[in-house]
Amino acid sequence: MTGLHERHLVVSPEWLALYYRHPLELTHGEGRHVWDADGNRYLDFFGGILTTMTAHALPEVTKAVAEQAGRIIHSSTLYLNRPMVEMAERIATLSGIPDARVFFTTSGTEANDTALLLATAYRRSNQILAMRNSYHGRSFSTVSITGNQAWSPTSLSPLQTLYVHGGVRTRGPYAELSDEAFIRACVADLEDLLGHTRNPAALIAEPIQGVGGFTSPPDGLFAAFREVLDQHGVLWISDEVQTGWGRTGEHFWGWQAHAENGPPDILTFAKGIGNGMSVGGVVARAEVMNCLDANSISTFGGSPVTMAASLANLGYLLEHDLQGNARRVGGLLIERLRSVAAASPAVREVRGRGLMIGIELVKPGTDEADPEAAAAVLEAARAGGLLIGKGGGHSTSVLRIAPPLTLTVAEAEEGAAILADALHAAG
Incomplete structure (x- = not known):
């Protein structure tokens, strides 16, 4: 546990959730990438819960x-x-x-x-x-x-x-x-x-x-x-x-x-x-x-x-017609993720529109939600250099993917490949 994490636990409510077994401190970002306090670089597919909509450190905004x-x-x-x-x-x-x-x-x-x-x-x-x-x-x-x-x-x-x-x-x-x-x-x-x-x-x-x-x-x-x-x-x-x-x-x-x-x-x-x-x-x-x-x-x-x-x-x-980019690159990303999902018995459904995509995980062979698998994929994706979110109805068993709307085709392909490895590692 890092010093900052310990300090966080002392002064923050118990219900204030943090992602990951070893929580991240993000220090800066650029475009579709962010860096943590240890210097690790991540492709950001969650954008601070869909909030960094265009890009990190977009010069026009800053x-x-x-x-x-x-x-x-x-x-x-x-x-x-x-x-x-x-x-x-x-x-x-x-x-x-x-x-x-x-x-x-x-x-x-x-x-x-x-x-x-x-x-x-x-x-x-x-x-x-x-x-x-x-x-x-x-x-x-x-x-x-x-x-x-x-x-x-x-x-x-x-x-x-x-x-x-x-x-x-x-x-x-x-x-x-x-x-x-x-x-x-x-x-x-x-x-x-x-x-x-x-x-x-x-x-x-x-x-x-x-x-x-x-x-x-x-x-x-x-x-x-x-x-x-x-x-x-x-x-x-x-x-x-x-x-x-x-x-x-x-x-x-x-x-x-x-x-x-x-x-x-x-x-x-x-x-x-x-x-x-x-x-x-x-x-x-x-x-x-x-x-x-x-x-x-x-x-x-x-x-x-x-x-x-x-x-x-x-x-x-x-x-810059980012709506059009969300349609084009998002459509490609959804198709790549559906192809990835076809090889994973833990994936019940890949759904979404544009750059707003969910991957629902279940216990293989059932319709039972599997929040433990979602947590494991979240960790494996981070280890591979990708940040995603999670959510869902009665349990957090859905991987939530919502990159900044300037996402490129190459970055979509990279993220899909990391998710494929993460699903395999967690499954």
């Missing part, structure tokens, strides 16, 4: 941060803030939400917390519909709508949460159905649920469940849900904390895979847009955003420095 910090670092939302207004204008346009208003926070948790506040105030209801296997943050309200027991430490809640089927395609009571039948069954479940509730405020859903192991429903499920929700006046909140900004390759936002009935009422974002800076936010049409009848501010949300970073990062992403 330059923007340094220049803004040299002028003014902080002012709060009580003063006009040019970078914040400029970023809000860009996001409002990109969101697809008509007459959009944007409120900035410092994290995805806070963004989802704000979305819940808006929805419950607008609808005068504390009932929330959420998806099974979901994750929406670590605050008291977001924990209470998280459908993943491993990340929900209390049953106490300020909200009444009702859970809906549909977030996991290949497990559960509808797994054997065709996509069309799956959607019909989930819609029938939602209609039945609404018949037994009074006045739900909103359905909150991740288009692809992040912590839940990069699971997703068939395209069109949330469009079908939207038809039912609209009949009851229930809002749709799309949690784009992990799926936003082109990571899925096919779409800029995850909700666009379910776009038949237009954009969501409320969209939340965070993680990658700041490329490591603390940025989150909420987009909603003016009628919903303006429903609060009390004063509110954001002390740190939308700070000049984080907005300067976000503007530079978004500009780089759009100018």
Whole structure:
């Protein structure tokens, strides 16, 4: 155990998890690589939980941060803030939400917390519909709508949460159905649920469940849900904390895979847009955003420095078509990983879109999740020079792969080869 690890254990909560038997201290990064305190170099396929979205030490972002910090670092939302207004204008346009208003926070948790506040105030209801296997943050309200027991430490809640089927395609009571039948069954479940509730405020859903192991429903499920929700006046909140900004390759936002009935009422974002800076936010049409009848501010949300970073990062992403790169390189990586998985009896499924890929591990010959195998692959991948994440529903048995969106074909091939060796070594 390193000295820093010992010091960490003395002052940190026991529930603050660290990866690896011998935890890493990362000291610096460049492009798609990071280095630890011992000088070891790693190909980064997790990006600080999908947060280093474009690249480590991206010159355009670091330059923007340094220049803004040299002028003014902080002012709060009580003063006009040019970078914040400029970023809000860009996001409002990109969101697809008509007459959009944007409120900035410092994290995805806070963004989802704000979305819940808006929805419950607008609808005068504390009932929330959420998806099974979901994750929406670590605050008291977001924990209470998280459908993943491993990340929900209390049953106490300020909200009444009702859970809906549909977030996991290949497990559960509808797994054997065709996509069309799956959607019909989930819609029938939602209609039945609404018949037994009074006045739900909103359905909150991740288009692809992040912590839940990069699971997703068939395209069109949330469009079908939207038809039912609209009949009851229930809002749709799309949690784009992990799926936003082109990571899925096919779409800029995850909700666009379910776009038949237009954009969501409320969209939340965070993680990658700041490329490591603390940025989150909420987009909603003016009628919903303006429903609060009390004063509110954001002390740190939308700070000049984080907005300067976000503007530079978004500009780089759009100018270099990183969504297209995620589609092209991500498609290649998924195919390579499926080829690798075919040789491993421990792999149940390789799934995902763009540069958001999950490898689900089970005990060979069964459908039983194998978190020990996932932990072993994580260690073996690190030994081979690759950093990945893990997640999943009832156990952390899914390898989570989400490299920066500038990933090259050569780096994708390298990472797939390391994962092949890691699966073999761990299996």
